[in-house]
Structure formats: structure tokens, C-alpha cells
Amino acid sequence: MLQSIDVGPTDPILMLLAQYHADPNPEKIDLGIGVYRDHKGRTPILKAVKQAEAHLLKHEQSKAYLGPAGDPTFNTLVTKLLLDDQLTREPALSETLCTLQTPGGTGALRVAGDLIAHANPHATLWLSNPPWVTHRPIFSSAGLQLGYYRYFDPIKRSLDFEGMKEDLRDAAPGDVVVIQVAGHNPCGCDLNLQQWEELSSLMLDLNLTPLLDLAYHGLCTGLESDLLGLRVIQRHHQEWLLTYSASKTFGIYFERTGALIIHCKDKAVTQDVRQEALNLICGNYYMPPGHGASIVTTILESEELNQQWRKELNKARLRISDCRKLLTDSLNGTTAWHYRFLNHQRGMFSYLGLSETQLSELREQHSLYIGTGGRINVAGINEKNVGRVCEALKAVQRQTGG
Numbered sequence: 001m002l003q004s005i006d007v008g009p010t011d012p013i014l015m016l017l018a019q020y021h022a023d024p025n026p027e028k029i030d031l032g033i034g035v036y037r038d039h040k041g042r043t044p045i046l047k048a049v050k051q052a053e054a055h056l057l058k059h060e061q062s063k064a065y066l067g068p069a070g071d072p073t074f075n076t077l078v079t080k081l082l083l084d085d086q087l088t089r090e091p092a093l094s095e096t097l098c099t100l101q102t103p104g105g106t107g108a109l110r111v112a113g114d115l116i117a118h119a120n121p122h123a124t125l126w127l128s129n130p131p132w133v134t135h136r137p138i139f140s141s142a143g144l145q146l147g148y149y150r151y152f153d154p155i156k157r158s159l160d161f162e163g164m165k166e167d168l169r170d171a172a173p174g175d176v177v178v179i180q181v182a183g184h185n186p187c188g189c190d191l192n193l194q195q196w197e198e199l200s201s202l203m204l205d206l207n208l209t210p211l212l213d214l215a216y217h218g219l220c221t222g223l224e225s226d227l228l229g230l231r232v233i234q235r236h237h238q239e240w241l242l243t244y245s246a247s248k249t250f251g252i253y254f255e256r257t258g259a260l261i262i263h264c265k266d267k268a269v270t271q272d273v274r275q276e277a278l279n280l281i282c283g284n285y286y287m288p289p290g291h292g293a294s295i296v297t298t299i300l301e302s303e304e305l306n307q308q309w310r311k312e313l314n315k316a317r318l319r320i321s322d323c324r325k326l327l328t329d330s331l332n333g334t335t336a337w338h339y340r341f342l343n344h345q346r347g348m349f350s351y352l353g354l355s356e357t358q359l360s361e362l363r364e365q366h367s368l369y370i371g372t373g374g375r376i377n378v379a380g381i382n383e384k385n386v387g388r389v390c391e392a393l394k395a396v397q398r399q400t401g402g
């Protein structure tokens with residue numbers, strides 16, 4: 001049976017990581033994998049997380065099964081962190097909300113995909129072009145048909161909002177639109193308030209359901225301002241889904257911590273949707289891992305740890321914008337002109353728009369590892385490597401003349 005297995009393509013990010021690890025050059029630079037890095041290139045554990053773990057070590061009483069919805073306290077705290085106060089405080093409103101703890105943002109996306117495929121097997125799920133590379137396999141595995149809307153204009157190197165609206169007009173009623181809330185991966189271009197309002201009314205007119213993906217909360221413009229798009233959708237839509245990743249925001253990547261929040265029209269629908277989501281989870285991973293959620297819960301429940309975490313997150317956010325400036329200030333001549341758009345983008349990623357030839361040249365000649373299409377993790381740039389990054393970018397630009 002297994003001898004003739006049909007092998008699909010390897011995840012490009014994991015492939016890049018393997019190539020990076022295999023490179024013997026001690027000066028190699030990884031701008032590919034999407035983890036936050038400090039000025040020394042490390043992905044540190046936050047002090048707030050360490051303190052929360054120390055607290056758990058002392059006070060945790062049991063590791064018994066939690067159930068498919070995960071920890072109810074985690075679910076309540078994450079809902080409060082993300083949603084408008086009014087929605088979480090008023091019992092009538094909160095009855096139309098359902099939050100489930102998931103294994104990372106990826107787990108939340110997959111449960112959302114399974115739920116959509118179950119509720120409307122004919123729905124097309126619309127992804128940005130370019131999408132986060134993992135969106136495609138997650139939703140295809142859920143059996144959904146995929147469509148793409150223009151998002152990034154490779155010539156202007158900015159958001160193509162007109163293209164986005166034009167493409168979404170081809171969607172059929174009942175289709176779902178995946179929109180990243182803040183720090184778009186891979187482009188670093190987000191919608192502004194007016195664009196969110198316009199997109200929201202377009203989706204209402206066309207009867208499309210928004211599926212918001214939030215993986216960089218607090219790392220773009222701030223914990224509250226990164227939720228701008230979510231607030232617009234909350235205000236105007238009765239039916240929406242939100243997938244949340246705690247991986248970057250709390251720096252707990254391998255703890256696999258996230259949540260799926262679903263808002264439905266009324267209480268009865270919410271109860272049915274919740275029950276079916278739990279059934280789908282039982283048929284998949286049964287229940288989410290507990291440790292990451294316990295860390296987040298401990299931090300959000302403690303005034304002191306909450307403040308500490310906010311301080312550390314803000315520092316990381318400011319470092320990311322400093323990294324953009326460091327890169328653009330260090331480039332000169334035509335290369336500086338070519339990459340000036342980097343300063344207008346936000347979050348951990350930017351999209352350099354590099355060809356496969358340029359990317360392999362960067363890997364083979366300069367030991368510089370950059371993701372598909374030229375996605376760079378801006379946080380990977382530091383004082384020590386910025387000179388070599390600039391030289392390498394200049395060299396591939398010279399060779400291809402573009």
C-alpha cells in the first residue's frame with residue numbers, strides 16, 4: 001500500500017528551514033521562518049511567560065483531559081482580550097458567541113475549514129493573492145474549493161484594494177472570504193479603516209461570510225489598533241469567524257495555542273454551531289494541548305504579568321519597525337530606491353517580490369534564506385547581519401538588472 005504513495009509538495013517554509021540547517025556557513029542568515037527575533041537573532045521566552053510557568057509549576061493541580069473546547073477560562077479571557085467590551089459583557093450578546101481553544105492558529109483555521117465544508121460544501125473560500133502559504137493546504141485538506149482575490153500589486157508594491165473588490169464581486173452568495181486582520185503574511189500590507197468599511201459593505205451586499213485570521217496581534221501598530229478590522233466586522237456582520245494565534249503574541253510557538261471565535265445570528269444557531277464544531281474536533285485531534293493555554297490564562301489573570309507581557313510585546317513591536325528602518329537606511333543607490341516601500345509596510349513580514357532565480361542565488365552565493373516570492377521576516381535583521389543582507393540584495397538586483 002505505502003510503496004506507491006503519491007507524495008504532495010513539501011511545505012515551502014519547512015523546506016527552506018531544512019536548507020538553512022544544512023548550510024555549513026557560520027555566517028548564514030535566516031529571514032525565512034516566521035518567528036520574532038531579538039537584536040541578537042534569538043527567539044527569547046518572554047519574562048511574563050517564564051513567570052507564568054513558574055507559577056504553574058507550583059500551583060497546577062491536574063493535567064486531566066479538558067474536553068474538545070479546551071479551557072473555559074482561557075476561552076473567556078481570549079474573547080475579552082479581542083472583542084469589544086459590549087459584546088462580551090452583555091449576556092444577550094455573548095450568547096451569540098462561541099470560543100474554542102485550538103492547537104495554534106493553524107488548528108483554528110482547520111476547524112473553521114471543516115465547519116464551513118460541513119455547513120456549505122459548495123462554498124468557495126477566497127484567499128488573498130499571495131496567501132499565507134499554509135492557508136492553501138489547510139483549506140484544501142478540509143475539502144474546500146479555493147478562489148483568490150488580488151491583494152498585493154507587485155508593480156506598485158502596495159495593497160491592490162480595487163483589484164480585491166473586483167475579484168470578490170465574482171464570489172457566489174455563501175462563499176467565505178479569508179482576510180488577515182493585521183500584519184498580512186507575506187505582504188505586510190493591511191487595509192485601512194475606510195477600506196475595511198467598504199469591504200464589509202461589499203461582503204454584506206454579496207452575502208459573503210468573513211473569516212478573519214489574526215496571527216500578529218500587538219506586533220503591528222498596537223494591541224488595540226491591530227483590531228481595527230475586527231471591530232468593523234463585529235459592528236456590521238451577524239455571522240463571522242475569527243481565528244487567533246497566540247504563537248507570536250505570547251512567543252509560545254511550539255505550545256500550539258490558539259482559538260476559534262464564531263459569531264452567529266442568534267443563540268439557537270450558536271448552540272448548534274458550537275456542538276458541530278466540537279464533533280468535528282472530536283473526529284480530528286480530540287482536544288487541544290493545555291500548557292500554552294495555561295500560560296496565557298495565568299498571564300491574563302494576573303495584573304502584574306499582564307503588564308509585564310504588554311511591555312515586552314510593545315518592545316518587540318517597536319524593534320520590528322526599527323528593523324525596517326535599519327534595512328532601508330543601510331541600503332543605498334538604486335537598491336534603496338527599489339526597496340523604499342518597506343517603510344510603508346507593517347508587521348513582521350515584507351514581500352520583496354524576488355524571482356526563484358534570485359532566491360536560489362541568495363541561498364547559494366550569499367547563504368541568505370528568504371521565503372517564497374521574497375517574503376522576509378523583518379525581525380531577522382540586526383546590526384550584525386544588515387550589511388551582508390544589503391550586499392546580497394544589491395548583488396542579485398545587479399545580476400538580473402531589476
Ligand SMILES: Cc1ncc(COP(=O)(O)O)c(C=O)c1O
Binds near residue numbers: 106213
Ligand atoms: C497568517 C497566519 N495565520 C495563522 C498562522 C498560524 O499560527 P500558529 O498555528 O503557529 O499559531 C500563521 C503563522 O505563521 C500566520 O502567519
